[in-house]
Every structure is written in C-alpha cells, then in structure tokens.
Amino acid sequence: MSDHDQLLVIVDPVARRSDGESVRIAKDVLSAGAEAKICLPDSPEEFSRALSRRGSRRPVVLGDDRALLRAVALLHRDRAPLALVPIGPPDALEVAYGLGVPRSAVAAARTVLDGAVRSLDLLVDDSGGVVLGDLRLPALPAPAAGSAPSVWGTCRSLVRTLVRPAVPPVPSVPVHRLRVEADGVLLADVDAPVAAVTARPVDGGGGTAEVTVHPAGPAGAPRRAVAGTLTVSGPDFRYRADGRVTGPVRRRTWTVRAAGWGLTLPRDADPPA
Incomplete structure (x- = not known):
C-alpha cells in the first residue's frame, strides 16, 4: 500500500459534538478506501501533537x-499537503x-481518496498567524455585551417618539488613522484617514x-497595489482574517508565501475565486 493510501484522520472535538453522524459517515468512507x-x-495541544507525529501519513x-x-x-x-472534510x-x-x-x-471524503493536491498561496504574519482568504483591517467592532435595548429603554424611546417627531439617524462612517506600506511603498499615512x-x-x-x-469619505478612489509584503501600523487596531478577529496590535506585517500549502480538491475543481 502506498503512502498516498495511508491517512491520519484527525476529528476535531467541535465536529464530534456538533454533527457526530456526519463524522461517522466520513470515517466509514475514508476507512473503506x-x-x-x-x-x-x-x-488544541493534542491536535498539534497528532499532526507532528503523522509520519508519512x-x-x-x-x-x-x-x-x-x-x-x-x-x-x-x-508545505505538507492537507485534506478537509467539512463538518x-x-x-x-x-x-x-x-x-x-x-x-x-x-x-469531501471521496475527494480525499480521489482528488488532487492543489498548491495555494497564503499570507503569514510576523506573529505566526496565517490567512488563507480575505484580510480586512481594522475589523468592525462587535456590539458591546448587554447593548441590546431593555424594556425600559424601549418604553423611553416610544415616549420620545410620541412627544416629538423622530429624526432619522445620520449614518456615521468610522475612519482610521493607519500607515499602510506594500513592498515598502506608502499607500496611506496616519494624516490621511482610511x-x-x-x-x-x-x-x-x-x-x-x-x-x-x-479612503474615508466620498472623495478619492481606492488605492490598489500588488505586493509580496504588507505592513500596517498605527493606533491600536484589530483585524479580521478568514472571519476571525485578532488584536489589538500596533503593527503587523504579512508576507505572501507562494505555494505555501497544499489542499486536496476535486480534480475538475476551478481555481479558488
């Protein structure tokens, strides 16, 4: 049996709790092939140890x-290849x-058995974090805990509405003062809010x-660049990478790793958008 046919199947504990039936089905398909x-x-520690001891699997x-x-x-x-069964x-x-x-x-389990490894780029930051898809900064702040309106607050709002006509709120666009460099070229500085x-x-x-x-405000077109490194600095900011929020930080540098990882995908799959 070749190394390609030897698998180390790591079942995330969240997957076991959320959908045990799909986990069972996926294990059956993989074990049969x-x-x-x-x-x-x-x-997470056991997860890391399992991967570090994978050997040739x-x-x-x-x-x-x-x-x-x-x-x-x-x-x-x-640059080890990886396969995922989504649960x-x-x-x-x-x-x-x-x-x-x-x-x-x-x-997905059948793709693990019959698919092909596709090399993909990724962003690696100076703290060891990785970004597979989209990076956005600053991240939009989440609503504060307990910010949902209470019954008393709702009553007061109703009274104010009855006393005087409601005035539509004026939407505010948050602005941020950040220094942005792409391959050392300055795209924005703290004196020009974005x-x-x-x-x-x-x-x-x-x-x-x-x-x-x-850019902040209606004036000015977006500035674009294609670069191998991105450095952002400024007052404490958070960023959202692949849906996860990290920070606050004052400076972070991301570097692109070409073909930095491999993912098993269907052989006829189109490249990721």
Whole structure:
C-alpha cells in the first residue's frame, strides 16, 4: 500500500459534538478506501501533537474553518499537503467552501481518496498567524455585551417618539488613522484617514497579494497595489482574517508565501475565486 493510501484522520472535538453522524459517515468512507488511522484529540495541544507525529501519513481534518486554519498554521512550514472534510454549520465553513472543498461530508471524503493536491498561496504574519482568504483591517467592532435595548429603554424611546417627531439617524462612517506600506511603498499615512484596508493572495500571482486602501469619505478612489509584503501600523487596531478577529496590535506585517500549502480538491475543481 502506498503512502498516498495511508491517512491520519484527525476529528476535531467541535465536529464530534456538533454533527457526530456526519463524522461517522466520513470515517466509514475514508476507512473503506484507504488505511486510515483515526485520532480523536480533546484539546488544541493534542491536535498539534497528532499532526507532528503523522509520519508519512496524509493528514485529513474533519472539522470547520477553525480546525483547517489550525492545521495549516502547523503544517505550512513543511508545505505538507492537507485534506478537509467539512463538518459544521455553513457560516463556520465559508473559508473551506471558498477554496473549493465539497459541501457534503460524503463528497469531501471521496475527494480525499480521489482528488488532487492543489498548491495555494497564503499570507503569514510576523506573529505566526496565517490567512488563507480575505484580510480586512481594522475589523468592525462587535456590539458591546448587554447593548441590546431593555424594556425600559424601549418604553423611553416610544415616549420620545410620541412627544416629538423622530429624526432619522445620520449614518456615521468610522475612519482610521493607519500607515499602510506594500513592498515598502506608502499607500496611506496616519494624516490621511482610511475607511478600511483589504488584502487577499492572488491566485497564480507568484507570491503576491492584492492590497486595496479604501479612503474615508466620498472623495478619492481606492488605492490598489500588488505586493509580496504588507505592513500596517498605527493606533491600536484589530483585524479580521478568514472571519476571525485578532488584536489589538500596533503593527503587523504579512508576507505572501507562494505555494505555501497544499489542499486536496476535486480534480475538475476551478481555481479558488
């Protein structure tokens, strides 16, 4: 039996709790088509140890985007290929689906057995974090805990409405003072507020990312650049990478790694958008 037919199947604990039936089906399909060693880690530490001891076996993760990102963060230094069987609600698998992973557990498990590894670029930051898809900064702040209107607050609002005509609120666009450099070229500085900065690896771009700076206010067109590194600094800011919010930080640099990791996808799959 070849190394390709020897699998290390790591079942994320969240997947076991959220959809045990899909986990069982995926394990059955994989075990029927290959020699599969099943690993059931109970913590991130056990997850990491299982991957580090994979030997020549191909790692297959059963889980959601968080499990995928955790595995890529551990494997990309070796450029080791990876396969994913998506287990979880759709909003926890947006990154995986965007990369072309089949949506059903059965189809994804069959892709593990019959698919092909596609080399993909990724962003690696100076703290060891990885970005597979979209990067946006600053991240929009989440509503504060307890910010939902209370019954008393609703009553007061009703009274104010009856006393005087309601005035439509004026929408406010948050602005941020950030210094943005792409391959050392200055795209924005703290004296010119921006609304947002976005970046995404360019498919087939030879290790580059498309960076867009969105200026604050109606004036001014977005500034775009294609670069291998992106550095952002300024007052404490948070950023959203692949749906996860990180920070606050004052400075962060992202570097594109060309063909930095490999994902098993259907042989006829289109390149990720």
